[in-house]
Amino acid sequence: MKIFSASQMRMADEVTIKSEKISSLELMERAASQIFNLLHHRLQGAQIPIHVFCGIGNNGGDGLVISRLLVEHGYNVKTYIVNFSENRSKDFLVNYDRLKEIAKEWPFQIKSEEDFPTVQYQDMVIDSIFGIGLNRPLVPWVTQLIKHINNARCFTLSVDIPSGLYDYKKPDDAEGVIFADVTVTFQLPKLVFFLPQTGGYTKEVEVIDIGLDRNFLHQTPGIAELINKNEVVPLYRSRHKYSHKGTFGHCVLIGGSYGKIGSMVLATKAALKMGAGLATAYVPECGYEVLQTTVPEAMVITDSDDELEEINLDFEPSAVGIGMGLGTDEKTIKAFEEFLKENKAPMVIDADAINCMAKKPELLEHLPLQTIITPHPKELERLIGKWEDDFDKIRKAQEFSAKYRCVLVVKGANSLIIYEDQIYINNSGNPGMATAGSGDVLTGMLTGLLSQGYDPIRAAVLGTYLHGSAGDLIAQKNGFEALIAGDIVNNIGQAYLELFRQPQQQEQKS
Ligand SMILES: NC(=O)C1=CN([C@@H]2O[C@H](COP(=O)(O)OP(=O)(O)OC[C@H]3O[C@@H](n4cnc5c(N)ncnc54)[C@H](OP(=O)(O)O)[C@@H]3O)[C@@H](O)[C@H]2O)[C@@H](O)CC1
Ligand SMILES: Nc1ncnc2c1ncn2[C@@H]1O[C@H](COP(=O)(O)OP(=O)(O)O)[C@@H](O)[C@H]1O
Ligand SMILES: [K+]
Incomplete structure (x- = not known):
């Protein structure tokens, strides 16, 4: 199985949007609803408190879709917007409005340590703070938030990649990364999951097929190849019968x-x-x-x-x-x-x-x-x-x-x-x-x-x-x-x- 860099993933995204004539919003809906389906299949409506932490980019957008679907299916959900920047992505904003339309409780804004919610061991966290777009060090309170979530030691599912992980270098603060029980990653596994310094941030990786353009995936040489039985x-x-x-x-x-x-x-x-x-x-x-x-x-x-x-x-x-x-x-x-x-x-x-x-x-x-x-x-x-x-x-x-x-x-x-x-x-x-x-x-x-x-x-x-x-x-x-x-x-x-x-x-x- 191929491994792509973040920029190749983005390209696959764009090519799919063009070739399938769908919007990026629809692609986000498709990707995130698959994560919801996985969760729903396993939780079967269980009323455990689910905390969904969303950033302001497309990873956060995925989190908002998951939140909306969880709310619609009667789960006990709390959604937080981790406000590390004013530069919100357009698909984040659309999904933010969609969630507000259906949720009784609006997403709670986190802007500093004073806003951190209590997360308990028996709760569940969906980590949608940063995806593969992380490109610079976190501001200190966001690092603190990640540590706060890790301290709860509750079951944590990361969307695409544990937040705080770059896909091209080691983290700035080894403790400032989400420790995920499972990472559900889109389309192709990421290189960081297999390297000794960063592989330990997730116990399990599940790759889901979000239907990115087959031709592009096939024709583009990856940055690496993951070797399993199929490969x-x-x-x-x-051996031939007459070999000696x-x-x-x-x-x-x-x-x-x-x-x-x-x-x-x-x-x-x-x-x-x-x-x-x-x-x-x-x-x-x-x-x-x-x-x-x-x-x-x-x-x-x-x-x-x-x-x-x-x-x-x-x-x-x-x-x-x-x-x-x-x-x-x-x-x-x-x-x-x-x-x-x-x-x-x-x-x-x-x-x-x-x-x-x-x-x-x-x-x-x-x-x-x-x-x-x-x-x-x-x-x-x-x-x-x-x-x-x-x-x-x-x-x-x-x-x-x-x-x-x-x-x-x-x-x-x-x-x-x-x-x-x-x-x-x-x-x-x-x-x-x-x-x-x-x-x-x-x-x-x-x-x-x-x-x-x-x-x-x-x-x-x-x-x-x-x-x-x-x-x-x-x-x-x-x-x-x-x-x-x-x-x-x-x-x-x-x-x-x-x-x-x-x-x-x-x-x-x-
Ligand atoms: N084909 C696919 O793969 C699909 C991908 N999808 C999803 O998109 C995710 C990638 O989304 P994304 O590009 O919007 O980036 P994300 O990780 O949300 O970060 C947000 C932004 O934050 C910024 N920023 C960076 N570092 C920062 C810092 N330290 N402190 C503050 N700000 C910082 C930086 O923006 P900048 O400010 O540099 O302009 C960055 O863009 C991907 O992981 C997957 O979940 C699916 O929806 C559909 C299919
Ligand atoms: N945690 C691990 N998971 C999978 N394979 C491992 C692990 N630790 C070591 N190995 C494998 O075991 C082998 C150890 O090789 P090496 O250190 O040269 O051992 P020795 O010198 O004792 O023969 C390597 O092939 C390595 O990939
Ligand atoms: K994430």
Whole structure:
């Protein structure tokens, strides 16, 4: 699913108004009445106090429509106008008059802290103060109002985006943003919902189709693409009856040091489970028996005792995954450098191999085109330097990717796959995956896909999705805490099957 910027959303709005020959007021009515329908469906007329806080722009206009429909259906509604500006939008004004015509109680104007209403824990709030039009810091009393609403800790539904969130930078005051239980957003999800600094402002996101112009939505490239099952199914390549293990390549996983051989076990198994035809683990001598015992399907080549000092392969690998438990000893960096100069196979670079490159950036010059690099936030910082906020991080990561022509998998709750100006946001996975070794599994999985001939961007998107999906399957059975990296490996097969499970089958099971 595409993600648009605020200005693209506005354009979609305008195009729809022209192509459908409807007014902006009708579009507002259509959008907001869908939110009302959702509420009505869930509340079924329940008489809990509902506080609707409306700004003075179109987001406020949406709130006024919701208020009017709630009043018309007999709900217990109080409407407030948060008067942060005299510059009221025209559709706000029309809906303001419409509400006044039918409501017994006129909307209450909030102009300062003295006007704040009491909101109780058992009430409900509709947050329609700011939408995607926020473009400058809030005046202090509006920030206070947002804090006042948050303090009530009652169920809060934000319209389009939690008020106080920009769609292009982090908030000025981390507490000056509505904490929503659910955000009902129009047509397409917004980027802020998936970034670590801003994703936490809403527990749930519901995207509603308000019928914006299909052609425009289809033809306009978004600023990012959200990756769910629908997006990855077309990436999957099925197997031919007469394929053989040579068809799926012979990959090599390189890494490990004394006390960190487990990372290589996980990565090697993961590569095989993803479908690599053959896998070799290249480890220091101390890892030999461990690997032969735990992954009998793999071949093992060893180097000196406890750390890698040389990387000499006696075959041409189809793909390379390097870095798990590798260490950053000078000798290892040297071996890595020599290897990079020789190697032509597609690569995944993780963990200590990233740290080696951060220590010696010249290594980056030797990467094959579209090498996949999989940093967690600390490793990313070593590569691209510090960032102001998540948006700045994305810009810097894009610059880095363009400079070195590499694919970055920026790992996190929603891992970002970045290639030059393309951004893919993975939407599978869960907090149970914040556990030792889950990154090693990802490296093995991506290497397994490269080995089978998937191109690097497809491999990164599909592999990251399947990694999260395998984690989700475990969490459904065992919860978050008991999830360990080895379980992710064991659920790779199920994650593949899940790609093709029909919704009915899913429902029957649950
Ligand atoms: N296709 C769609 O997406 C549809 C969208 N719709 C709805 O429209 C919403 C966007 O509406 P919007 O453009 O009127 O902006 P909104 O967020 O209401 O802000 C109001 C105005 O406040 C101002 N302002 C900004 N920052 C400020 C500050 N700190 N302190 C004071 N003032 C500040 C700024 O105006 P300015 O003063 O800069 O001229 C801004 O324009 C969208 O989220 C969705 O709910 C639906 O109705 C239909 C379909
Ligand atoms: N809260 C989370 N939600 C979803 N996925 C997560 C979460 N935390 C971590 N992960 C995933 O787990 C993996 C952790 O990788 P990494 O930090 O390299 O672990 P390790 O070094 O222990 O192998 C990444 O793929 C990341 O996206
Ligand atoms: K809002």
